Amino acid sequence: MSSSSNYNVQHAPVGAFASFTLGSFDRRGGFASQVGRPGNSNLYIGYRDGDGMLCLLPYFESAVGPEVPFGVTLVRDTSMRRVFGEQDIHRELGWASDTIRAGKLTLAIFSPFGPIPDPRTAAPAEVARRSCPALIARLELDNTGGTEPIKGLFALDASSLRDLESTTDGRLAGVAHARQWGFAALPEPGVRAFQAFAPENAFDGSADRLFRLGKTGGLVVEVPAGEKRELWVALGFHDAGAITTGIEARYGYTRHFKKLEDVLAYALEHREALVREAAQRDEELSRSALTRDQKWLLAQATHGYFGSTEWLDTALDDASPPAPLWVVNEGEYEMMNTFDLTIDHLFFELRYAAWAVRDVLDLYVDRYSYRDKVKRPGAPGELLPGGVAFTHDMGVGNHFSPAGVSSYERPDLDASCFSHMTYEQLTNWICCAGVYVARTGDKAFLERHKALFPELLESLLRRDAPEPGARTGVMALDSSRCGTGAEITTYDSLDHSLGRARGNLYLAGKTWASYVILAHLLERSGDARRAADSRAASQKSARAIAAGFDEQLGYIPALLDGSGSKSAIVPAIEGLLYPHVMGLLDGNAAEGEHGELIRVLRRHLNAVLKPGLCLFPEGGWKLSSSSDNSWASKIALCQHVARAILRVDLPDPDRHEEAHVRWQIEGSGYWAYSDQMQRGVPVGSRYYPRGVTAILWLDEAPAGQRSSSR
């Protein structure tokens, strides 16, 4: 595993679209909310040693001094700064914690998470606890070997900086940026807040300690010689009032916390419980059978996921009962509940907030579904009956787009970025709904959408061919919404091997899965006839995939319609996941009803997972042999399918996972978790939530207990 500690982690409370991002050397970071990028503060965290040196973690841009008004030349002597480097810093990332050691300091930041209650039914106190938009940090200073007192520093710079003691009658010591975010400690002896032009001023006399024009501020803690001391700091956020448009909503936490000061006081008061829960998560991951690299990837991904979450409430006044609305923003892109991410967040969310999955699926039906026509390639002007489908997303930048419209999809684009993902989102709803029902047994959901299931089946079939007899089990017609263009998949900026929807092997896998799942759902809702139709269609899909196997190539080429692409793609296997987690595949799947499909995909995967095809020379998986674009989240998912369903013995897994960690640390670094990687460097999808597909790894048997077939 990469031993570098030079990378950002997006420390985030649950559901506040807010992060305290820290860790990249010589870069700014810190607090930011309602924006898909790291904060913009220089962070000054360290201590002044007995010799007067200010020892700081390297989380600031040293080249840029603080802004000083009035044209005054501020003589700031930085010669007394000692900045810790790679060799000084030891860092350990837990599932819900991040511990950084350097010199005499240990900084731990806790971002506890766990079951997220449905505010409609849960006790308000429980909702308050989980939604409190705060993190807890602990700055520990070890002066046991020291002969002089040292002073710890936790500070940053920001505009509209203000003190917190004057707004809390001295109950909190700390600083804040306007009403939006801030950090505070309890005002114990030896702990004080300061505000000044530069961090060095923190050590001025106390008469001068709150210079409100200063854009640098924070906390100072005194540690006597020979002693060890902890400073507990709450890091909180507060975005009040309606913050979205299109659908108006506020943060659910505003029902429980009226202002930033409330958030900070609550977090400090409950810090023991918060840290205990973080420790539980850490322990859980630590005890799992995952390798060290896998643990790190899941931990880093989890931090990114929560940083993108919005736990909203469409009831704008406290008198109305809670009306929650769960949103996951698409990282730096800020698109809301992007459906082709929802399906990837599914497994993580079912673990912690199944009600949120249900709500998002309901909202897709109620507001973000549409009915289209379809068209054959090469038959301009001809419009055939289509069916129900779903939009790519629900809006962007806290703006819910109008009903039936995504922020992303545009007409007249020939299978290139920003075209429609009609078919893929159709399969996504079916797969999500199937897994949701299987995991929760939610009968009300089944009942509510009973009438939709036949529509979904019909919509899938019509996108294959208008004439039942001509259907092959593979998507062949594009939505009329494409205009003169053609549909794409979630791999939107990849070449046609994964980017084009029509005849695509990846999508064929999800088509098969959708038919299998729909058969199950139709059967459960008592529609045996259509269930049989769906099962028959799934068999066609499976056969089409198997028939695509090219003995000469040794694998199934990416496009099944013979339109030319010979690319080898890993996501051929993605679709297997959904019936599998629903328990619809047999224990020994390769021998069961879907045995042929599983066997052919196992052959396929074994063939393509080779350097020159779907492995990068440097290690790491390559989703398509014809593109250097790879999506880290999808690799994690496909790894799980390979191990848990295909039971393939992956070649050199440690070396590959090491490469995937390197992509995140050396490639992404500043952007915390990124998804879309070009030879290990993110070219998009930065600061991204999707990596929580790695949660699937926890469901795998430890490596030694796996039976493999190669």
Added chain:
Amino acid sequence: MSSSSNYNVQHAPVGAFASFTLGSFDRRGGFASQVGRPGNSNLYIGYRDGDGMLCLLPYFESAVGPEVPFGVTLVRDTSMRRVFGEQDIHRELGWASDTIRAGKLTLAIFSPFGPIPDPRTAAPAEVARRSCPALIARLELDNTGGTEPIKGLFALDASSLRDLESTTDGRLAGVAHARQWGFAALPEPGVRAFQAFAPENAFDGSADRLFRLGKTGGLVVEVPAGEKRELWVALGFHDAGAITTGIEARYGYTRHFKKLEDVLAYALEHREALVREAAQRDEELSRSALTRDQKWLLAQATHGYFGSTEWLDTALDDASPPAPLWVVNEGEYEMMNTFDLTIDHLFFELRYAAWAVRDVLDLYVDRYSYRDKVKRPGAPGELLPGGVAFTHDMGVGNHFSPAGVSSYERPDLDASCFSHMTYEQLTNWICCAGVYVARTGDKAFLERHKALFPELLESLLRRDAPEPGARTGVMALDSSRCGTGAEITTYDSLDHSLGRARGNLYLAGKTWASYVILAHLLERSGDARRAADSRAASQKSARAIAAGFDEQLGYIPALLDGSGSKSAIVPAIEGLLYPHVMGLLDGNAAEGEHGELIRVLRRHLNAVLKPGLCLFPEGGWKLSSSSDNSWASKIALCQHVARAILRVDLPDPDRHEEAHVRWQIEGSGYWAYSDQMQRGVPVGSRYYPRGVTAILWLDEAPAGQRSSSR
């Protein structure tokens, strides 16, 4: 007058701390609120001509392209852009309008202002009208000579961009940034909003016109060949909820406008009345006796003033009656109601919002006054009785500082920037209160502060000398709040000639004024004995100033205590203003009770207003002969004193005013109105409200009707 049109104007509604700033070539600008700097948008305003060329005003950074997500390479052909330059643009700045002509377009932006009602007593509809945080723009396109249709464009780029039609059921066409600001037109035929990656995309087919991922958006209007067309655009702001801390307050307008869409719809609906009022202001200034340069300076200053205003309400729920709180931010510094600016805004505010002056003076008494001790220079440890005084400001960055504390003042600074301004703020309260009472006749105010007047007198006297017999009429003791330091004046970053408070000639003038005014106020409140004391003290001040006249130098040197500075300073005359506007000086002041003082100051001014002393070689006034630092607002004020009270025939006034305009256009430019100028270039106090001292010019008799004495 400088003929350049390359400068920003801070177009601002009344009291929203919000501006739409536009005019600097090749720079970003546009909307910004709650921040003391121009916006950060590229503005794309222009039209697509028949030949396909996109003709744009130069209000964007042409070097920087729009941000396009997904690593997609956007081929944006900018070879079809024609950007207007200095030679193409004709600009006319009115008091409440700004008209820019280039090619076939005329853009006018209206920022109407007028009497600001007291929300406690005024009709809500009147308050709503005046507080509506919106501007009106008119884009006129003249295609009368054209043979092909042209398309007008009013667009910009911004994060969290969203359309407005989906949140208004199509009643508005436009775009917004989150819930905070936006612009819209009525959806007439030929008018449509768009959102895209680049302004060129505005002319794509209408099916593609709202691409919500695009960070560029705006309005397009079609103008047929041979026709002329106007597009009316409302530019609005909305900052909801409590926005301040320390004292919690929201914007008063939030009582009347629940969201941005309400603001924009209201402004469009009332556009005729809004434009009519702007035209009234324009007409008023245009008809005044001011020179062209003076008109421009007052107009530019007025825009800056309103951009810094906050018309708040401390009653956070609509059920409570309005509890207004008026704040003027200190431009880029964002300090609130800085007292040494309040006194300069006084004359402007008395014209439009006398109740706000009263409220600010009351708040200074209630929350931002303090009682200190005083100390003699060179007598460390000795603390003598002081008295009542006032803080420098009420806070910074929307954070009200605790009672009795400013954000600016620090201890232990020896008459340098950030030291205390105790004495100056004491004279400021007295002078403001005197002028306020004289102008309004507010008996309740007099009654309310009756007990304060003797305290103010005592506080002034004790800062002269502890022993009555030793008093000279000039400030000689520093506040104990200075610690080891010494007090300064509003000229904080100037040298001791204007920066040091003790023995300062400038402050001596305001001391004299304060005693004269206090005598008047004490008399009116029935305290004849103390009124006489105050009158006697004023005579001492006058004598001290007159006695300071140095026949060898030919003027009064800046420091009256003989501590060395031989600098010549203009603001020696500042203090004359306050008794004058109160009517306390005789009609022919030079012959009246204060005749000696006036005559000596006239001699002084005539002597110092010379190149090498208080005139820059390039033209323009130099407030101190020993510093290149000059404050434009104070020059305007002193010019008025020179003409209206001293009746001095100013040397070459046109050339000087031309220089002052040049300071703003060529020096400040991007920062709209700036105050603190170093040889014509702002070194601080940018984007500043204080220039409205120029309102005093309107009270002067036209040049021809002035009687002068030299």
